[in-house]
Amino acid sequence: xxxxxxxxxxxxxxxxxxxxxxxxxxxxxxxxxxxxxxxxxxxxxxxxxxxxxxxxxxxxxxxxxxxxxxxxxxxxxxxxxxxxxxxxxxxxxxxxxxxxxxxxxxxxxxxxxxxxxxxxxxxxxxxxxxxxxxxxxxxxxxxxxxxxxxxxxxxxxxxxxxxxxxxxxxxxxxxxxxxxxxxxxxxxxxxxxxxxxxxxxxxxxxxxxxxxxxxxxxxxxxxxxxxxxxxxxxxxxxxxxxxxxxxxxxxxxxxxxxxxxxxxxxxxxxxxxxxxxxxxxxxxxxxxxxxxxxxxxxxxxxxxxxxxxxxxxxxxxxxxxxxxxxxxxxxxxxxxxxxxxxxxxxxxxxxxxxxxxxxxxxxxxxxxxxxxxxxxxxxxxxxxxxxxxxxxxxxxxxxxxxxxxxxxxxxxxxxxxxxxxxxxxxxxxxxxxxxxxxxxxxxxxxxxxxxxxxxxxxxxxxxxxxxxxxxxxxxxxxxxxxxxxxxxxxxxxxxxxxxxxxxxxxxxxxxxxxxxxxxxxxxxxxxxxxxxxxxxxxxxxxxxxxxxxxxxxxxxxxxxxxxxxxxxxxxxxxxxxxxxxxxxxxxxxxxxxxxxxxxxxxxxxxxxxxxxxxxxxxxxxxxxxxxxxxxxxxxxxxxxxxxxxxxxxxxxxxxxxxxxxxxxxxxxxxxxxxxxxxxxxxxxxxxxxxxxxxxxxxxxxxxxxxxxxxxxxxxxxxxxxxxxxxxxxxxxxxxxxxxxxxxxxxxxxxxxxxxxxxx
Ligand SMILES: Nc1nc2c(c(=O)[nH]1)N[C@H]1C(S)=C(S)[C@@H](COP(=O)(O)OP(=O)(O)OC[C@H]3O[C@@H](n4cnc5c(=O)[nH]c(N)nc54)[C@H](O)[C@@H]3O)O[C@H]1N2
Ligand SMILES: Nc1nc2c(c(=O)[nH]1)N[C@H]1C(S)=C(S)[C@@H](COP(=O)(O)OP(=O)(O)OC[C@H]3O[C@@H](n4cnc5c(=O)[nH]c(N)nc54)[C@H](O)[C@@H]3O)O[C@H]1N2
Ligand SMILES: [Mo]
Numbered sequence: 001x002x003x004x005x006x007x008x009x010x011x012x013x014x015x016x017x018x019x020x021x022x023x024x025x026x027x028x029x030x031x032x033x034x035x036x037x038x039x040x041x042x043x044x045x046x047x048x049x050x051x052x053x054x055x056x057x058x059x060x061x062x063x064x065x066x067x068x069x070x071x072x073x074x075x076x077x078x079x080x081x082x083x084x085x086x087x088x089x090x091x092x093x094x095x096x097x098x099x100x101x102x103x104x105x106x107x108x109x110x111x112x113x114x115x116x117x118x119x120x121x122x123x124x125x126x127x128x129x130x131x132x133x134x135x136x137x138x139x140x141x142x143x144x145x146x147x148x149x150x151x152x153x154x155x156x157x158x159x160x161x162x163x164x165x166x167x168x169x170x171x172x173x174x175x176x177x178x179x180x181x182x183x184x185x186x187x188x189x190x191x192x193x194x195x196x197x198x199x200x201x202x203x204x205x206x207x208x209x210x211x212x213x214x215x216x217x218x219x220x221x222x223x224x225x226x227x228x229x230x231x232x233x234x235x236x237x238x239x240x241x242x243x244x245x246x247x248x249x250x251x252x253x254x255x256x257x258x259x260x261x262x263x264x265x266x267x268x269x270x271x272x273x274x275x276x277x278x279x280x281x282x283x284x285x286x287x288x289x290x291x292x293x294x295x296x297x298x299x300x301x302x303x304x305x306x307x308x309x310x311x312x313x314x315x316x317x318x319x320x321x322x323x324x325x326x327x328x329x330x331x332x333x334x335x336x337x338x339x340x341x342x343x344x345x346x347x348x349x350x351x352x353x354x355x356x357x358x359x360x361x362x363x364x365x366x367x368x369x370x371x372x373x374x375x376x377x378x379x380x381x382x383x384x385x386x387x388x389x390x391x392x393x394x395x396x397x398x399x400x401x402x403x404x405x406x407x408x409x410x411x412x413x414x415x416x417x418x419x420x421x422x423x424x425x426x427x428x429x430x431x432x433x434x435x436x437x438x439x440x441x442x443x444x445x446x447x448x449x450x451x452x453x454x455x456x457x458x459x460x461x462x463x464x465x466x467x468x469x470x471x472x473x474x475x476x477x478x479x480x481x482x483x484x485x486x487x488x489x490x491x492x493x494x495x496x497x498x499x500x501x502x503x504x505x506x507x508x509x510x511x512x513x514x515x516x517x518x519x520x521x522x523x524x525x526x527x528x529x530x531x532x533x534x535x536x537x538x539x540x541x542x543x544x545x546x547x548x549x550x551x552x553x554x555x556x557x558x559x560x561x562x563x564x565x566x567x568x569x570x571x572x573x574x575x576x577x578x579x580x581x582x583x584x585x586x587x588x589x590x591x592x593x594x595x596x597x598x599x600x601x602x603x604x605x606x607x608x609x610x611x612x613x614x615x616x617x618x619x620x621x622x623x624x625x626x627x628x629x630x631x632x633x634x635x636x637x638x639x640x641x642x643x644x645x646x647x648x649x650x651x652x653x654x655x656x657x658x659x660x661x662x663x664x665x666x667x668x669x670x671x672x673x674x675x676x677x678x679x680x681x682x683x684x685x686x687x688x689x690x691x692x693x694x695x696x697x698x699x700x701x702x703x704x705x706x707x708x709x710x711x712x713x714x715x716x717x718x719x720x721x722x723x724x725x726x727x728x729x730x731x732x733x734x735x736x737x738x739x740x741x742x743x744x745x746x747x748x749x750x751x752x753x754x755x756x757x758x759x
Contacts, residue, residue: 013660015670015710017688020259024232024664025239026267029079036083036658040090045542049089049514050082052541056603060538062088062166062513063653065404065531066235067215070604078236080650083658087493088512089542092119094494099125099134107499112469112726113657115494121509122546129503139550142506143562149459149486149504150563156183156438158458160448163189163417164465165406166513168526168538170582171552172408172415173590174575175463178560180416180426181435181568185442186457189417190465191409192445193472196741197371198402199413201380205388205626206612207619210410212399213363214532214607218245220397223359227255227293227383228369228747232262232664233650235367235403239266243279251355254282256369257290257645257717258675261664284351288342290643290720291635291748293370294379295333295341296349297386298632301326302333303353304389310357312391319616319625320388326627330385333632341634343717361397362387367405368647372747375633377740385627393625394616404531405654407513411529414590414608419444428589434569444742445471449734452480460502461488463552464510466495469655472732472744473704490555492545495655511551515540519554520577526553527583527600529608535593536605553579635748637719642680644694645747646725646732655726662724667712674753675714675722684753688713691756694723696731696749704731708756721751 037046052058054068063081098118104127107115126137126145137145150159161179163172179187191199199209206212218224218241231238239262242252254263263282288296304310305327316323339346356362364383370376384393384400392398404410416425419442426437443451449471451457460467460481471477481487484502491498492512498505511517517524517540525537550558557576560568575582580597587596592608599606611617618625635643648654649662649671661668665675674694676686686692690711696704706728716722725746736745 013670013672015673015712016668017673017712018666018668020666020715021261021664023265023267024262025079025236025269028663030269032663033079033082037086040086040092042091045089045091046086049085049542053081053085057539059513059540060407060528060536061085062407064235065407065410066237067530067532067534068536069215069241080233080236080653084653085514087116087653087656087658089514090119092117093545094118094121096123096125096136103132104134104499104501105132112496112655113660115496116656118494120493120545121491121507123509123548125507127501127505134505134507137506139558142508143559145504145506146461146486146488146559147563150182153458157186157442158456159184160186160188160443160451160457160460162448162460162462162465162467163187163412164463165190165409165412167408167412167463167552168528169408169411169415169535169586170526170579171463171556172412172417173582173586174553174556174560176416177429177433177570178556178564180429180437181433181560181564181570183438185419185421185438185440186448187417187419188443188445188448189412190406190470191413192742193470193744194368194405194409195371195402196743197376197738198366198380200741201377201384202400202402204620205381205384205628206393206400208610208612210533210610211401211531212393212610212613213401215241217397217399218242218363219248221245221250221361221363222397223251223253223355223362225253225255225362225364226263227364227366229365229367229403230260230262230648231403232260232266234405234648236262238403239281240268240270242266242281243268246279246281251283251359252281253284253286253352253355255286255288255293255296257288257720258722259285259287259715284348284355286344286348286352287717288344289717290645291373291375292342294375294382295338295632295634296344297379297382298330298333299335299338299349300353300356301330301382301386301389304356305330307357311389315391316388319618320627321622321624322627322629326385326629329629337632341632343719361395362390362392363397363399363401365401365403367403369645369747372738372743372745374736374738374745374748376738376743378630378633381628381630388625388627394612399613402531408528410531410533411527411535414529415586432585432589446734446737446742446744449477449480452483455483458485460484460486462497463490466497466655468497468500469495469726469729472729472736472746473734474730476734490552493656508555509546509549510555511540511544511549513538513540514542515544516542517551519551519579524579526579533608533610534605535600535608537600553582635750637750640684641697641750641752642676642721643719644696644721644723644728644731644749644751646728646749647722649724652724665714670710671724671727672709673712673723674709675712675716677716677718677720678713680718681711681713686711686753692753693756694728694731694751695754696733696751698733698736698750700733700735702733704733706730
């Protein structure tokens with residue numbers, strides 16, 4: 001079945017495969033970092049820029065949300081952080097000439113990689129109705145166009161205000177304020193596709209939708225379980241923390257259908273010995289079947305319950321609710337069913353149990369491998385049950401650790417970017433700003449797509465991100481987007497969402513995190529919150545990519561003034577001039593931000609309060625930490641099908657593609673690959689190196705197809721397959737979402753592999 005990669009993409013996708021690596025970081029990572037950075041920035045700018053990342057007077061790395069250690073190395077960044085910075089600090093530019101040379105239709109045929117590689121956007125651009133090209137437009141005219149379309153709507157709920165997770169606290173706070181003064185809670189965000197399942201499960205069970213550990217806790221833990229996460233690629237600095245935890249005596253269990261290089265062996269580039277030899281991180285690797293985690297934790301809970309003295313009785317009786325019902329459901333866990341669901345052996349689970357029982361302080365870390373399934377919320381609740389049983393929440397060295405993605409995705413939510421805001425938050429806004437915020441829930445990402453599809457929403461505004469590529473069911477999403485009256489993207493770089501437009505479209509170029517932000521009162525700082533609830537300042541130093549850029553904050557302020565006019569009593573002009581005045585308001589509206597301006601002056605930042613962590617207080621409906629009971633679920637596959645997870649390669653940041661290699665998985669020069677267990681491949685007659693179409697099967701009867709993937713025999717769990725996002729988003733049905741959180745189930749797509757027609 002040998003064949004050719006699909007035609008029509010200007011980027012040659014011709015994968016070469018060398019097999020998985022067993023160690024991450026080290027010298028090759030440094031060499032690779034500098035090469036990528038210098039291609040984008042040149043040698044001098046590379047040195048100047050990379051030295052500022054995550055330093056106390058520098059900017060927050062736009063890479064991921066992993067926290068900064070107290071004692072920072074001179075180079076507190078990682079290969080992938082450096083790539084994120086290089087993408088933003090690139091010297092390449094997308095000017096009006098570029099748009100004059102390319103029609104929108106032409107841009108729509110280009111790959112995401114090609115679009116991103118063109119560089120930074122320099123001018124506000126407007127696509128008039130019926131026009132073929134974007135043309136330069138003044139900022140004033142751009143705001144007029146948005147105001148025209150917004151005021152023409154039948155109801156404010158026909159507008160959608162999306163946010164990606166790089167937006168600063170200041171800009172996010174004003175953005176949600178503007179949307180609510182305008183009259184809608186339609187604030188879908190990337191979190192809806194990301195850690196929403198974590199937020200849903202944690203708010204219900206412990207009363208706070210965020211993780212309960214600080215970096216120091218990892219150093220104090222006896223046992224760290226890393227489930228459904230690939231930190232070697234997506235949170236490389238986490239490996240240093242795990243290395244330190246191990247040096248302090250912690251043991252690590254990794255739960256993953258794939259053996260990921262970073263979790264096997266980590267070569268710390270910041271220590272000479274680590275650079276060459278590296279430390280083995282994982283003590284026990286549980287190669288689980290996709291979606292088997294709830295069953296695994298359920299059985300572990302049963303085994304804990306059956307072990308004399310293993311339950312922390314005092315904690316359970318003083319601090320929890322729902323124990324009896326939970327214990328009953330856990331006792332019913334079945335060994336055979338668990339072995340089927342997980343694909344693990346009895347010996348492996350026994351070994352895990354021994355490690356769990358030997359630990360007085362346990363942390364569970366997780367990311368998208370746990371959050372993007374139909375049963376993600378009950379899975380994460382089961383993790384909470386597991387920790388509660390042995391009193392592992394609210395004491396040092398123990399707790400829940402959902403590891404966030406975008407560098408300020410957690411902060412954006414804290415600032416009120418949420419389609420289902422808490423009434424107390426709206427009350428506080430009402431008190432502070434003197435208007436009546438809408439109380440009805442707005443649309444999340446999936447509902448926003450349906451609303452556009454069904455003509456219930458007509459204006460789509462995005463503060464960052466790449467909505468059409470990041471969302472599920474690409475064809476449905478793109479068709480929905482094209483029905484809009486107006487699409488607006490505030491962006492740093494060109495992406496596919498600029499080419500799939502409503503009747504009219506605007507692309508508004510903005511400052512990145514690395515750039516100096518000069519306003520009326522002088523140079524501004526912004527603030528961000530990391531994955532562990534630490535808030536700190538970020539100050540850009542580089543000259544902006546173009547003189548025509550506005551900061552996200554300035555864009556919101558000017559838009560609000562234009563759209564809301566005299567009806568708004570909010571001092572938008574003052575906010576734009578001096579971001580400290582925004583922080584004064586945040587301090588009065590958002591709990592935990594008292595004295596914000598004074599506290600952010602501390603270069604180390606400050607920790608937001610977290611009642612379960614700080615005082616073992618659980619602000620839930622019952623006033624206690626809630627055990628929960630739910631039936632065990634796991635995916636059941638029809639004959640001859642595989643369960644596909646869509647994940648990240650080492651050379652991408654979400655929909656931004658840095659390059660065509662996935663070094664740790666031994667794949668070069670191509671992204672259209674599907675990783676299949678060799679035994680499954682043999683049964684299905686799929687030779688390594690052959691080409692196949694991925695066809696997803698869903699209960700709506702619609703067959704979704706992604707053509708031309710090279711089969712790679714790879715040691716993933718049986719019955720499972722893996723391929724990269726966003727190329728495979730076309731396969732994820734819009735309605736296939738997690739219960740409760742409504743997150744697209746992009747880690748469990750039932751597929752059949754069909755010989756490529758191109759062969
Ligand atoms: N360089 C870089 N850094 C990033 C990003 C990036 O794209 N590039 N993205 C950022 C964002 S927004 C996010 S959310 C994070 C994402 O960080 P990750 O969640 O690490 O990202 P994914 O590539 O989606 O990897 C999911 C992992 O879960 C495993 N997995 C899949 N299904 C299951 C399952 O059912 N059970 C278990 N136990 N494991 C499973 C996969 O094998 C894989 O190792 O990274 C952030 N950081
Ligand atoms: N199939 C599948 N789909 C997924 C996932 C998956 O694992 N599988 N993961 C999901 C997850 S976890 C997430 S978080 C989403 C990500 O969804 P998004 O956040 O919407 O996507 P990104 O690719 O991160 O957005 C990249 C764009 O953001 C813009 N940008 C970058 N920096 C800035 C900035 O500072 N300001 C502004 N205004 N714009 C900026 C650039 O123009 C760039 O092109 O995708 C989700 N989609
Ligand atoms: Mo994410």
